[in-house]
Structures are given as C-alpha cells and as structure tokens.
Amino acid sequence: MKKQIAVVEDEPALRENYAAALARHGYLVKTYGNRKTAMQAFQVRLPDLAIIDISLEDEAEGGFDLCRELRALSAELPIIFLTARDSELDAVSGLRLGADDFLTKDVSLPHLAARVAALFRRIDALRRPDNAAEIVRRGALSIDAEKMQTTWNGAAVTLSLTEFWIVHALARNPGHVKNRQQLMDAANVVLDDNTITSHIKRMRRKFQQVDAAFDAIQTVYGMGYRWVE
Amino acid sequence: MSIRLQLLIVALTTLVLPWAGCQYARELETTLRSSQEKSLLASAGTIANALSAQPQRVFRDANDGHAFAPAGGDLYVYPLSTQPLLDGYRDAWNIAANPTPLRTTSGYHARAQAASTERYLYLYLEVDDKHFVAQPRDPHPDTDRFDRVNVTVLGPDSTPILYFFGTDAPGLIAAQSIAKGEDGVAQVVTEARIQAFWLQTAAGYHLEARIPLSIVGQRLWIEALDGNGNGRAGVDAQALPDGGRLYFATTGLDTLLETFIRDGTRATVIDANALKLGTAGNLIASNKDYPEETGATWWYRYLMGVDTTDMPVLPSLPDSLGGDSVQASLAGRPHAQWALASSNRELLLTAAAPILVEGKTRGAVVLQQAADQLLALRDHALTRLFNLTIIATASAVIVMLAFATWISVRIGRLRSAADAAVGSDGKIQLRMPESGSGDEIGALARGFERLLGRLNEHTQYLRTLGGKLSHELRTPLTIVRSSLDNLESEGLRDGQQRYITRAREGTQRLQSILSALGAAARVEESIKQSERVSFDLKEVTESAVAAYRDGFSGSRIELNLPEGPCFVRGAPDLLVQLLDKLIENAVDFCPDTGAISVRLSREANSYALQVGNDGPLIPEALVGRLFESLFEQRQGRDDKPHFGLGLYIVRLVAEFHGGTATAANQADGSGVMFTVALPLI
Numbered sequence: 001m002k003k004q005i006a007v008v009e010d011e012p013a014l015r016e017n018y019a020a021a022l023a024r025h026g027y028l029v030k031t032y033g034n035r036k037t038a039m040q041a042f043q044v045r046l047p048d049l050a051i052i053d054i055s056l057e058d059e060a061e062g063g064f065d066l067c068r069e070l071r072a073l074s075a076e077l078p079i080i081f082l083t084a085r086d087s088e089l090d091a092v093s094g095l096r097l098g099a100d101d102f103l104t105k106d107v108s109l110p111h112l113a114a115r116v117a118a119l120f121r122r123i124d125a126l127r128r129p130d131n132a133a134e135i136v137r138r139g140a141l142s143i144d145a146e147k148m149q150t151t152w153n154g155a156a157v158t159l160s161l162t163e164f165w166i167v168h169a170l171a172r173n174p175g176h177v178k179n180r181q182q183l184m185d186a187a188n189v190v191l192d193d194n195t196i197t198s199h200i201k202r203m204r205r206k207f208q209q210v211d212a213a214f215d216a217i218q219t220v221y222g223m224g225y226r227w228v229e
Numbered sequence: 230m231s232i233r234l235q236l237l238i239v240a241l242t243t244l245v246l247p248w249a250g251c252q253y254a255r256e257l258e259t260t261l262r263s264s265q266e267k268s269l270l271a272s273a274g275t276i277a278n279a280l281s282a283q284p285q286r287v288f289r290d291a292n293d294g295h296a297f298a299p300a301g302g303d304l305y306v307y308p309l310s311t312q313p314l315l316d317g318y319r320d321a322w323n324i325a326a327n328p329t330p331l332r333t334t335s336g337y338h339a340r341a342q343a344a345s346t347e348r349y350l351y352l353y354l355e356v357d358d359k360h361f362v363a364q365p366r367d368p369h370p371d372t373d374r375f376d377r378v379n380v381t382v383l384g385p386d387s388t389p390i391l392y393f394f395g396t397d398a399p400g401l402i403a404a405q406s407i408a409k410g411e412d413g414v415a416q417v418v419t420e421a422r423i424q425a426f427w428l429q430t431a432a433g434y435h436l437e438a439r440i441p442l443s444i445v446g447q448r449l450w451i452e453a454l455d456g457n458g459n460g461r462a463g464v465d466a467q468a469l470p471d472g473g474r475l476y477f478a479t480t481g482l483d484t485l486l487e488t489f490i491r492d493g494t495r496a497t498v499i500d501a502n503a504l505k506l507g508t509a510g511n512l513i514a515s516n517k518d519y520p521e522e523t524g525a526t527w528w529y530r531y532l533m534g535v536d537t538t539d540m541p542v543l544p545s546l547p548d549s550l551g552g553d554s555v556q557a558s559l560a561g562r563p564h565a566q567w568a569l570a571s572s573n574r575e576l577l578l579t580a581a582a583p584i585l586v587e588g589k590t591r592g593a594v595v596l597q598q599a600a601d602q603l604l605a606l607r608d609h610a611l612t613r614l615f616n617l618t619i620i621a622t623a624s625a626v627i628v629m630l631a632f633a634t635w636i637s638v639r640i641g642r643l644r645s646a647a648d649a650a651v652g653s654d655g656k657i658q659l660r661m662p663e664s665g666s667g668d669e670i671g672a673l674a675r676g677f678e679r680l681l682g683r684l685n686e687h688t689q690y691l692r693t694l695g696g697k698l699s700h701e702l703r704t705p706l707t708i709v710r711s712s713l714d715n716l717e718s719e720g721l722r723d724g725q726q727r728y729i730t731r732a733r734e735g736t737q738r739l740q741s742i743l744s745a746l747g748a749a750a751r752v753e754e755s756i757k758q759s760e761r762v763s764f765d766l767k768e769v770t771e772s773a774v775a776a777y778r779d780g781f782s783g784s785r786i787e788l789n790l791p792e793g794p795c796f797v798r799g800a801p802d803l804l805v806q807l808l809d810k811l812i813e814n815a816v817d818f819c820p821d822t823g824a825i826s827v828r829l830s831r832e833a834n835s836y837a838l839q840v841g842n843d844g845p846l847i848p849e850a851l852v853g854r855l856f857e858s859l860f861e862q863r864q865g866r867d868d869k870p871h872f873g874l875g876l877y878i879v880r881l882v883a884e885f886h887g888g889t890a891t892a893a894n895q896a897d898g899s900g901v902m903f904t905v906a907l908p909l910i
Contacts, residue, residue: 011704017711024718084703089754105707106740109714197802198755221805222773222780 002028003120006047008038008066009082010057014105018051018082021109022116035062039069046074049116054083054090067097078119082112091195092202101161103189111188118161122148138171139229141216155210162187163203166196170217170227179224200225232640236633240626247618254611262578262600266565269494269580269596274563276489276496277582277594284586287498287506289479297502297549299329301472302450302464305504305548307344308478309351315401317428317435319353326547328355330462331451337460339453347480350440354378354453358433362456364395368417371407376456378436380404381466381473383448389466390444392420394436399427404438448473476500482507493598498584500592501559503549512577512599543579545571550595554581558593561585567600576600639663639670643677650681657685692749699747706743710736745874752878756885759800763910766795766804766836770829773808781816789828795836797907799886807882810875811840811903818844823900835888835906843900847892855892856880879905 005027009015012033019029030047032038034057042050050070056062067079081094081102091102100119103112125147134145140153148164150157159167169186170178178186180196200217207214218228280287297303313321319328319342328340339356356378364375377395384390392404404423407415425438450473452463464472482498486509490496495510544551557564558581565580581595642662650658659681664674713732721729767790774788797804808827815825823843830837847855856876876890883890888907895902 011708013708014704014711017708017715020715021711021718024715084700084707089758105703109711109718195755198758219802220772220776221769221801222776222808 002026003048004028004030004045005116006030006032006038006042006050008032008035008050008056008063009053010034010055011053017109018112021113025113025117027116033057035059035066038066042070042073046077049078049080049119051080051082051116054081054085054094064093064097067094067099071098076123078123080115080119082107092198095160095202099160107189114188115161118148121146122161125149136168136171138174138227139216140211141167141171143168143171152207152210152214157206157210159203159206162189163199163206166199167203167217170225174227174229177220177223177226182224232637233630233633236629236636237626240629243622243625246622247615250611250615250618254615257611262567265578265598266580269578269598270563270565270582272489272491272494273580273582273594273596276486276596277563277584279489280485280498280594281584281586281591284584284591286485287479287482287584288500288586288591289477294501295474297474297476297504298472300332301469301474302332303472303474303476304329304341304343304449304451306350306475306477307342307548308480308483308507309344309346312346312349313351313437315424315426315437315439317426317437319437322351322353324547328353331453332464333460333462335460335462337453337455337462339462341451341463343449343475345442345477345480348442350442350445350449350475352380352436352438352440352449352451354436354438354451356433356436356453356462358453358455358457358460359431360457361399361429361434363397366397368395371415374456376434377454379450379452379454379463379465380438380440381450381452382440382444383446383466383473384444387446389450391466392423394425394427394438396427399429399434401426404440445475447475449475476502476504478504479506483509486510490596495597497550497595497597498592499550499555499559499595501590503551503555503559503593505548505550506592512575512597540576541566541568542571542574543568543577552579554579555593555595557581558583558595559590561590636670639666643670643674647677650677651684657681657688659685695746696750699743702739702743706736706739710740748874749877752874753881756800756803756881759803759885761798761800763796763798764801764804766797766838766907767791767829768794769801769804770808770827770838773805774827777808777812781812783821784816784819785824786812787824787826789826789830791829791831795829795831796910797836797886798910799907803882803885807879807905808838808840810879811905814875814903815840815842815844818842818901820844831909832906835908838905838907839902841895841900841902845901846894846898847901852892852894856890876903879903883907 005022007015007018007022007029009018009031010033015031015033019031022029030041032041050066052063052066054061054063056066059065063081063083067081070077070079075098079099081090081099082105083090083094083103084105094102101115103115107115125144126149136143136145142151143164144150145168148161150159150164150167165187166183169183183196200219204214204217207216216228218226220226297305307322307324307326309322311321313319322342322344324342324344326342328342331339331341333339337356337358339354341355342353344351344353356376358376362375364377365373368375375395377393379391379393381389381391390406392406394402394404396402402425404420404425405417406420408418410416422444423438423440425436428435428437448466450464450466450469452461452465454461466473479498486496486498486507490510492510493512495508495512497508498506500506541552552566552568554564554566561583563580563582565578567576567578569575570577576599578598578600579595580597581593583590584592584594639662646658646661650661652658659678661674661677661681663670664678665671666674709732713729713736717726717729771788771790774786778786812825812827819825819842826839826841828837828839828841830839856879876892880890883905886907888905890903890905892901892903894900
C-alpha cells in the first residue's frame with residue numbers, strides 16, 4: 001500500500017513541485033494550502049507523514065500550531081518542517097514541538113525524497129524485530145543505522161534525523177576530525193556553520209541528559225569535530 | 230567668529246550711552262556757559278546802568294578823560310583802608326604792586342607809589358643813592374646841594390606849590406617850602422601839615438610822606454635830586470606842566486559795589502584808562518557748599534573739561550584791568566570772555582559793560598567769576614550720570630558676555646552631541662542634550678532628535694533589508710530549483726540537460742548571494758544565544774592556527790604567543806569564527822610571498838589578538854568603516870564576491886566578548902594589522 005504524505009504549504013507552485021516529486025517516488029501525496037483545511041482532513045484520516053511549512057498564509061506560525069494539534073492526535077506520526085525560515089530559534093522550536101526533522105527549503109528534491117525514505121525506514125525498522133546487521137558500537141554508544149536509533153549505555157537518545165546522521169558520521173571513524181562541510185554532507189542538509197555548531201551543542205545536551213559525564217564529541221578549533229572514545 | 234565675540238561686539242554698542250552722555254554733557258556745558266555769560270553780562274549791564282545814574286559816586290577826579298601816562302609822571306593812587314604809620318616802609322599799605330620807576334635820564338633811579346585814604350594822600354619813594362648828602366642848616370634850596378625830593382602840588386586854586394623833603398638826620402621830618410617873606414626874601418618854611426619819614430638804607434633812602442588831600446589837587450610832580458651831582462629822577466612841574474596827574478580810586482565805591490554783587494563774583498569798576506576805581510567781592514565763594522572734588526570728577530573733567538590751551542591769559546595788574554572784554558567795554562560794547570587768570574591759570578569768566586555818562590563811555594563794570602566753581606555743581610551731577618552709564622554699560626557687557634557664553638556652551642554641547650551622534654560603529658545616539666529646553670536651542674535639539682530618530686529607523690531598515698530580502702527571495706528561488714529538480718526527473722531530451730545545468734548554476738549563485746545577505750542576521754542571532762564559558766585563548770588560538778596551516782598550505786602563517794595561559798570569558802566557537810574570518814581576510818589580501826602573522830599578547834587591561842598581513846594598505850577613509858555590515862570596497866585576490874560580512878562578524882564577536890576590533894596600516898607601510906582587544910577576566 002502506498003504511503004500517504006500530507007504537504008501543507010501555502011505557496012501553490014512549491015506545493016505542487018513537492019507533490020510531483022514525492023508522487024514520482026511512489027507516495028500518495030495530499031496537499032493543503034492552510035492550517036484549517038489540513039486539520040479538517042487530518043481529523044478524518046491521518047497521513048503517514050506530514051511535511052509542514054511554518055508560515056501558512058496569514059498565520060506566521062501556523063505550522064507550529066498545526067504540529068501541536070497533530071501531535072495531540074497522534075504521538076507517533078512523523079513530522080518534517082520544511083521552511084524558508086532558517087533561524088536557529090525556529091529550528092529549536094520545531095524540534096521541541098516533536099518534529100522529527102527540520103529542513104530548510106534549500107534542500108533539493110532528491111534530498112527531500114531521501115529524507116522521507118529514511119524516515120519511513122526508521123519507522124518500519126522500529127516495527128520489525130531486531131536484526132543486528134547495521135549496528136555501530138563505539139564504547140557506550142551504539143548506533144542502529146537501520147532503525148536510526150541511538151543508545152548510550154543502553155539508554156535511548158532521541159535525535160532528529162539530521163543529528164542522527166551527524167553522530168553517525170562522527171562515530172564511524174573515531175578520532176578523525178570532520179569539518180562542518182563533511183558533517184553537512186553526511187546529513188544531506190545545507191546549513192551554515194552556526195547551525196552545525198548549535199546542532200552539536202544540542203546533541204551533547206541530549207547525551208548529557210542520559211549521562212552527565214558525556215564528553216565524546218570534541219571540538220577541534222578551526223577544523224571541526226571528532227568522536228573520542 | 231564665535232557667538233561670544235559677536236555678542237561682545239554687539240554689547241560694545243552700549244558704549245554709545247556714555248558717548249551720548251558726553252555729547253549731552255558737552256551741549257549742556259556749552260549752554261550753561263553761554264547762559265552764564267549772558268547772566269553775568271546782564272549783571273554787569275545792570276550794575277553799569279545803576280552806576281551811570283550816579284557818576285559823582287564813581288568818577289571823582291577830572292583826570293579820567295586823559296590817557297594814563299606813567300612816563301609823564303602820572304600816578305595811580307591806590308585806595309587804603311587804614312591809615313598807615315609813617316615809618317619809611319610801605320608794608321602797611323598792603324599793595325601787591327611794586328612802586329613805579331620814575332623817569333630818569335641821568336642813571337639816577339627812583340621809584341614811587343601813591344595811595345590815599347579819605348583824608349590823606351600817601352607818597353612812597355625809593356631812591357637809589359648810596360651817598361647821603363645832608364641838608365645844611367638854614368638851607369637855600371635854589372643853590373644848596375643836598376639829597377632832596379621835590380613834590381610840587383597843584384593847589385586848589387591851580388597854583389603850583391613846591392614842597393621839598395630834605396634832612397640832616399633821617400627820621401620823621403616835615404616838608405619844607407620856599408616862601409617869599411613880607412620882605413620879599415625867599416626863605417624856607419616848614420609845612421607841618423605834610424609829614425614824612427626819611428629812612429636811610431644801604432642802597433639809598435626811602436621816603437614815606439603824608440599829604441592832606443585838602444592841599445593836593447589833581448596833579449602832583451615828584452622829583453628826586455642827588456646832593457652829589459646832577460642826578461635826578463622824576464618830573465618837574467615846569468618841564469612837564471601837563472604831567473603828574475593823579476588817578477584816584479574812588480572812595481566808597483567798594484562799599485557801593487558790595488551791594489550789587491553775589492557771592493563768588495568779583496566786581497571791578499574801571500575808568501576809561503582801565504584803572505581800577507573800585508573792587509568788591511571775591512572769586513572764591515564764602516559759603517562753599519560745593520561737593521568735594523573726587524577722583525571720578527577729576528577724570529571726568531580730564532575727559533570733558535574745557536580745553537584751556539588756546540584760552541587767552543588775562544594780564545594781572547594791581548592798578549588796572551586788561552583783556553578783550555575790558556577793551557571792548559571801554560569802546561562802548563558789553564563783552565564776555567573766558568580767559569585764564571595769569572596768577573594761577575584759573576579759568577575765569579569775565580563780563581564787562583560800559584558805564585555811559587551823558588552818552589560817553591567813562592568807564593566799565595567788570596564782573597568775574599571762576600569757571601571751576603560755576604561748573605562744580607554741574608560736574609557733580611554729570612559725573613554721577615557718567616558713572617552710572619559706565620556702570621550700566623559694564624554690567625550690560627558682562628551680562629551679555631555671560632549670556633553669550635551660556636548660549637555658546639549650549640550650542641557647543643549640542644554640536645559635540647551632533648558630531649558624536651553617529652558613532653564609528655554606525656550606532657546612533659538618539660538623545661540630544663538641551664532637548665528639554667523650551668527655547669530655540671531646545672527646539673533645535675528636538676529637531677536633531679527627530680532627524681536622528683528617522684535616520685535610525687532608516688538605518689535599521691537598511692540593516693534588516695538584507696535579511697528580509699533573502700527571506701522573501703528564498704521561496705521563489707526554491708520554486709525554480711524544485712521545478713528544475715522535477716524537470717530533470719521527468720527525463721530530458723538530448724541537449725536539454727546543459728540548459729538545466731546552467732539554470733542550476735544560476736540558482737546556486739543566487740542561493741549563495743541570498744545566504745550571504747541573510748547571514749548577518751543569522752550570525753547576530755546565534756551570537757546572542759551563545760553561552761559564555763571561561764577558556765584559554767592561547768590554546769584555542771594555537772589549535773586554530775595549526776588547522777589554518779593545514780587548510781591554507783599556500784600561505785606562511787607565523788604564530789607568536791605569550792607565556793602562560795590566557796583565560797577569557799566567552800564562546801570559544803565564536804572566537805574561532807573570528808579567527809577564521811581574520812585569517813580568510815588575510816589570505817585573500819596577502820601576496821604569495823608575504824607572511825601572515827598571528828600574535829597574542831597580554832596588555833595592561835586586555836589581551837590583544839593581532840592578525841597582520843603584508844597585503845595592500847587600507848585607504849585612510851575606509852579604516853573606520855571596514856567593520857560595517859556588508860561593507861566591501863577592497864578587491865581581493867580571487868573573484869569571489871566579498872560581502873564584507875567577515876569583518877562585521879569579527880566586530881560582533883569582539884563586542885560579544887566585551888572587546889573591540891580595529892584595523893590599521895602598519896606604521897612602516899609594510900602591511901595591514903587587525904587587532905582584537907579582549908578584556909582580562
């Protein structure tokens with residue numbers, strides 16, 4: 001059965017372009033121009049994935065409100081924010097509301113499709129019984145690339161997709177310095193240096209919630225970051 | 230010219246007040262003087278009229294019609310108030326004038342003076358004769374030779390009578406005359422009514438004689454004869470029958486004049502020969518209620534006083550008066566004149582009016598007043614006026630100067646604030662001093678504030694324009710790119726791919742421009758959210774430079790670090806970004822052969838992080854603006870667009886750390902040095 005994706009975007013041309021690209025990858029795409037029509041449809045039937053723009057028509061933060069309402073309907077529904085707004089604050093707000101990823105509109109359609117596929121893969125993997133095929137273990141860290149799940153000392157660390165790919169890229173070659181560009185490439189995102197820095201900070205904080213003594217991601221000034229065991 | 234100077238000059242125009250005061254005073258003085266002249270002249274005229282009504286009390290002798298000729302033996306008879314004792318001295322006469330020399334042809338000198346009381350005529354003679362020749366006993370005056378004085382009087386019956394004085398023993402003597410006895414023989418008789426005192430002195434002898442006026446008529450000849458030879462001085466009645474006139478001052482005229490004159494005025498009546506007939510009054514007022522002369526009065530008089538250098542000087546003679554007024558009045562015209570007294574240079578107003586008797590000028594009344602006294606009261610009042618205007622002017626100048634200073638200080642404050650309103654970092658100071666004032670300067674300050682407010686809004690608008698633009702353009706750009714993505718996915722005909730690729734390159738460039746435009750806002754925001762920790766600046770610099778050496782292998786980077794750790798408080802990530810930007814900038818501008826120097830040093834209150842390069846110098850005009858957002862006028866070595874955000878980030882990061890970022894050309898012109906000062910913990 002085809003996965004159903006809801007695209008909530010107030011710019012018709014963009015909406016149709018996203019819809020066309022995703023449809024080409026075999027998804028069933030429903031598009032909505034504003035929060036009201038989207039919410040009406042969601043109350044009838046939930047999609048498998050929602051891609052939401054933050055500002056919707058005359059509501060500057062309508063996307064956030066929609067995300068909140070959607071989370072109230074379903075705790076597991078994957079949500080991706082796709083927006084022209086690239087500020088740090090927006091990203092943090094979106095992720096805090098329970099979005100699974102936060103992408104700027106600079107992302108290319110193939111990248112978007114890859115993201116969507118990855119997200120679905122993680123959900124599917126979570127539903128399947130364990131197979132230890134794609135698991136990277138580095139000391140206390142274990143990364144399941146299949147399920148896109150991260151644990152530290154056995155405790156789950158909830159990372160967004162972008163964060164997951166950054167940790168994955170760092171941990172695969174411990175001790176190697178990855179510069180910001182490399183990390184962006186690994187995460188398939190276009191971000192500026194400061195956003196990478198704040199992603200790193202947020203990841204550290206998430207690990208430190210599990211283990212206060214966490215110190216595995218090290219800053220190499222002037223170059224980038226590395227994973228130390 | 231400063232406002233203070235301008236207002237000072239304006240204030241100086243108040244000097245016109247004392248000037249006008251001076252002019253007024255001068256006019257007043259002229260008026261006063263002319264009215265004084267008129268009034269004195271009127272007084273003189275009145276007195277002259279009064280006197281001409283009673284000429285018998287004024288003109289007693291008949292000689293007035295003849296010209297006064299001392300050479301002809303004419304004598305002025307001074308008035309005496311008391312009867313002097315006969316002692317051979319004239320001290321008791323109290324007459325300032327010296328005796329008049331008698332006419333002489335033989336080198337024999339004698340001087341004579343005459344005075345009179347109501348009853349007597351007094352004669353005084355000084356004869357220079359060192360050899361006394363005594364009168365022989367029982368002399369014969371025609372033949373005997375002895376020192377003697379002949380006095381011939383014209384008796385009431387117009388018969389000349391000769392009296393002579395001679396003695397064998399100086400002292401009190403009587404006059405002698407020669408009378409023909411009944412026997413017809415001339416003999417010497419003593420005239421007891423005529424007393425004299427013969428005083429022998431070292432130079433000769435003095436003779437003081439008293440003759441009753443009943444004997445003396447209007448003429449009198451005096452001749453002194455030497456007993457040793459032919460020397461003689463004086464005139465002889467036979468030789469000069471028309472000489473020897475006596476000009477008497479009029480007895481009682483002084484008292485008469487007293488009734489006419491005011492205090493402070495001197496009145497003199499003169500006859501046609503200008504000889505004094507009577508005098509009354511004093512130039513110095515007895516009731517001296519004039520104010521004291523003060524220093525202010527003195528310099529006022531110095532400034533305003535009458536110029537006396539060209540004033541005529543009145544001759545001062547004891548027996549007569551002179552000057553234009555006297556001449557004019559004796560010619561029949563009343564006349565007033567300002568002149569100086571010859572004795573003490575005192576300024577005198579002289580008014581003279583002729584006394585007409587039966588249509589003929591027989592004499593004149595001359596009134597004199599001291600000008601200084603006249604003007605003293607006026608001086609006092611005017612001096613006060615003058616002083617007050619001077620004080621008023623000085624006060625006005627001081628007040629205006631103070632006011633000008635105050636205005637100038639306020640404007641200066643406003644000007645400094647206006648100069649400093651837009652800082653070198655582009656920040657705008659919205660508050661102006663003086664804006665609370667209700668006057669025009671306050672209005673100006675408020676005008677400045679409004680202007681700066683608008684400028685600030687505009688600056689803010691420009692500052693955020695980049696971010697807004699980048700945001701607004703992003704959606705259409707995304708539409709183009711996603712459409713290209715879709716187009717590519719739909720499959721393309723041959724040859725179409727290259728256009729797609731070009732379109733993609735174009736969008737890519739647009740994308741990077743938009744990122745740069747929005748970057749400033751993003752950087753500002755991310756800096757705001759950064760956390761501050763203590764970290765070792767030296768360690769961070771060292772590791773960052775190590776990375777740059779790898780990253781920019783084409784450039785030579787020299788590192789210079791101080792001893793010991795350098796802890797600062799801030800965000801190490803941001804500081805590395807700062808270094809990134811400085812190094813990128815240095816690499817862009819440093820020539821291949823040059824070196825980039827990174828230097829960290831500890832100063833008194835801060836750490837100085839310096840990045841220098843050997844690249845081209847910064848034009849002086851741009852030095853202050855390099856750190857502005859989106860400012861870029863320098864051409865780097867590559868063709869990359871320089872949006873000038875790098876140095877703006879450097880400034881933001883430095884300011885986040887409480888420090889400053891500056892750029893300067895090396896003193897020796899070898900290159901450019903960027904310095905970031907960060908405060909010590």
